[in-house]
Amino acid sequence: MIKQKILVTGGAGFIGGNFVQYAVNKYPNYDIYNLDLLTYAGDLTKHRVIEQQENYNFIKADISNREEIMAIFKKEKIDYIVHFAAESHVDRSITDPEIFVRTNVIGTQVLLDAAREIGVKKFVHVSTDEVYGELDFDPSSFFTEETPLQPNSPYSASKASSDLLVRAYHETYGLPMNITRCSNNYGPYHFPEKLIPLTISRVLNDQKVPVYGDGNNIRDWLHVYDHCAAIDLVLHEGENGHVYNVGGHNEKTNLEVVQTIIKTLGKSEDLIEFVKDRLGHDKRYAIDPTKLERLGWAPTYTFDTGIAQTIQWYLDNKEWWEQIISGEYKNYFEKQYTLKGN
Ligand code: NAD
Ligand code: DAU
Numbered sequence: 189m190i191k192q193k194i195l196v197t198g199g200a201g202f203i204g205g206n207f208v209q210y211a212v213n214k215y216p217n218y219d220i221y222n223l224d225l226l227t228y229a230g231d232l233t234k235h236r237v238i239e240q241q242e243n244y245n246f247i248k249a250d251i252s253n254r255e256e257i258m259a260i261f262k263k264e265k266i267d268y269i270v271h272f273a274a275e276s277h278v279d280r281s282i283t284d285p286e287i288f289v290r291t292n293v294i295g296t297q298v299l300l301d302a303a304r305e306i307g308v309k310k311f312v313h314v315s316t317d318e319v320y321g322e323l324d325f326d327p328s329s330f331f332t333e334e335t336p337l338q339p340n341s342p343y344s345a346s347k348a349s350s351d352l353l354v355r356a357y358h359e360t361y362g363l364p365m366n367i368t369r370c371s372n373n374y375g376p377y378h379f380p381e382k383l384i385p386l387t388i389s390r391v392l393n394d395q396k397v398p399v400y401g402d403g404n405n406i407r408d409w410l411h412v413y414d415h416c417a418a419i420d421l422v423l424h425e426g427e428n429g430h431v432y433n434v435g436g437h438n439e440k441t442n443l444e445v446v447q448t449i450i451k452t453l454g455k456s457e458d459l460i461e462f463v464k465d466r467l468g469h470d471k472r473y474a475i476d477p478t479k480l481e482r483l484g485w486a487p488t489y490t491f492d493t494g495i496a497q498t499i500q501w502y503l504d505n506k507e508w509w510e511q512i513i514s515g516e517y518k519n520y521f522e523k524q525y526t527l528k529g530n
Contacts, residue, residue, distance in 0.1 A: 191243075194423075195221045195266045197251055197299065198273030200230030202378050203314070203412055207270065210416040212238045221264060223247045224273065228516060233508065234377050251295035261302040269303055270312045270419060271296065274347070277381055278318075279524060281343035282467050292346035293353070300357045311365040312423050313354040317408070317433065318344035319369060322470035325406070327439075330476035331369070333431045340468045351431075358429050366426040368419055370434035371475045374494065375412035376501045380509050381520065383407075383442060384495075387449045388502045389509050391459055396527045397450075401465035403443030406472040410436045411494035414487040421485050435475025436487035438494075445495075452499050461527055 194211065198204035199222030208222050220243055224230045238244050249256050251273050273295060275281065275288045296313070303311050320331045321338030337352075339345040357363040378385040387397050418434045426432060440448075443460075450457055477485070489497070502509060513521075 189217065191217055191219045192267045193219045193221060193264060194268045194270060195223055195264070197223050197269070197271045198230070200224035200226055200232055200234070201272060201276070202229070203373055203415060204272035205234050205377050206375065206412045207272065207416045207419060208235065208244070209238055210413070210420070212241050212244045214420070216243055219243050219245065221245045221247055221266065223249050223251070223260070225250045227275075229276065229379050231512075251299055252290050254298050254301070257298050257302045258305065261306050265306065266303075267309050268312070268423060269299065269308055269310070270314065270423060271299055272314045275343065278341045278343045279381070279466065281341055281346070285342035285346075288342050288346040289349075292343075293349045296350035297353050300353060300363065304357060304361050304363055309364060310423065310428075311354065311357075311363055312419060312426070313351065313365060313367045314419065315351050315367050315369045316344065316347050317369050317371045317435065317473050317475055318470065319348040319351055320473075323472040323474055325472055327474075330474050331433060332476045333369075333433055333479055340470055364428050366422045366428075367431045368422055368434055369431065369475075370415050370418070371408035371410050371436075371473055373410055373412045373415050375498050376505070377508070378412070378498075380513055381517070383445065384409075384449070384498065385502065385509065387446050388453075388499055389513060391450055391453050391455050392502070392506075394455070394459070396461040397446055397459050398463040398525050398527060399442055399446055399460055400463060400469060403446070403460075403462065404441050405469060406439050406441055406474070407445075408435050408474045409438045409440060409445070409491055409494070410434065410487065411489035411497070414489055417488075418480060418485050421480070421483055425483055432480045432483070433475045433477055434480055434485075435477045436489070437475075437477075438491040439472075439474050440491060448495060449499065452496065463525065463527065
């Protein structure tokens with residue numbers, strides 16, 4: 189039997205890493221190729237549990253290096269691409285936008301050219317709800333697949349640009365594709381620069397938690413395992429050329445998220461420190477996932493069950509995040525925040 193080859197870009201990062209583990213375990217008959225440059229956000233220690241499995245392969249490469257990517261595609265004859273690789277942190281895009289254009293825009297275009305050249309069966313582009321911009325606080329307003337793209341940060345502008353390239357390659361060259369646009373993820377292996385893992389790791393170390401502005405900005409949280417299942421469904425069942433929004437109706441203010449974590453860990457709210465707001469800080473994100481639900485997807489975690497599982501995972505896997513926060517990350521943290529407390 190001929191095995192299907194699935195190339196997962198960014199499979200050493202948070203969501204891509206969870207997806208690689210999901211796919212390697214669920215599909216022994218697929219060969220999974222994890223292609224990743226191993227930037228600050230990528231690490232392979234998370235894959236110790238699967239690296240001996242016959243259907244797992246790792247390739248270190250830069251998606252924006254055309255020669256390298258073309259050679260890999262021709263050699264491996266990839267059937268499907270699930271494209272996660274990106275610069276993903278909004279705050280970093282505000283201080284250093286250039287790498288976001290290189291990786292997220294040029295990198296995606298290189299992959300599209302390689303996919304077209306060898307004729308892949310489908311290109312699944314993992315995008316974000318941030319391409320839609322922001323919503324106001326009216327709880328009845330949601331992002332649908334028809335909401336116009338109005339990205340506000342250099343990160344979301346680079347993701348929107350990549351979405352438009354994927355769309356154009358479908359319209360112009362007939363490249364089979366889907367685009368997914370998910371809300372905020374959380375769960376195991378979330379890099380501790382993002383709100384939830386940053387809060388858990390700092391609260392566990394009795395350190396101040398920086399909350400931007402008044403803490404009333406709203407995000408719509410989805411457990412990463414539910415996102416992986418959504419991408420799997422879109423890969424297999426998504427209608428060619430279609431966009432699917434992914435979200436589970438779990439809207440929380442940032443302050444509510446931080447308070448929940450502090451309470452679960454039995455610590456004091458004195459750890460909260462309100463700091464200068466993020467530039468261009470989007471007020472609210474909220475997803476209408478009806479189209480994906482019609483395809484057969486439903487989330488398995490509520491915010492309460494998901495955050496409990498995630499906090500327990502960070503308690504059980506301290507060595508993973510402690511090695512990150514004790515390294516280069518320290519310099520990033522010092523540059524990014526000036527906290528009055530510790
Ligand atoms: P991440 O930052 O944790 O991981 C990104 C991965 O991409 C890392 O392993 C990194 O080494 C790799 N990478 C970066 N530049 C590369 C390059 N030039 N070549 C090859 N690999 C490279 O990101 P994440 O949070 O897991 O997000 C994954 C994708 O999902 C991104 O495209 C992001 O836009 C999208 N997304 C994220 C969220 C979220 O809440 N984190 C929500 C919706 C969509
Ligand atoms: O909506 C999907 C997006 O979610 C993804 O596309 C991005 O890749 C991902 O990083 C995430 O973006 P956010 O900017 O929403 O996530 P972040 O964890 O950085 O911030 C969540 C909220 O918390 C946001 O309103 C800013 C606030 N925040 C964040 C940090 C890091 C704080 O108040 N303090 C902090 O220290």
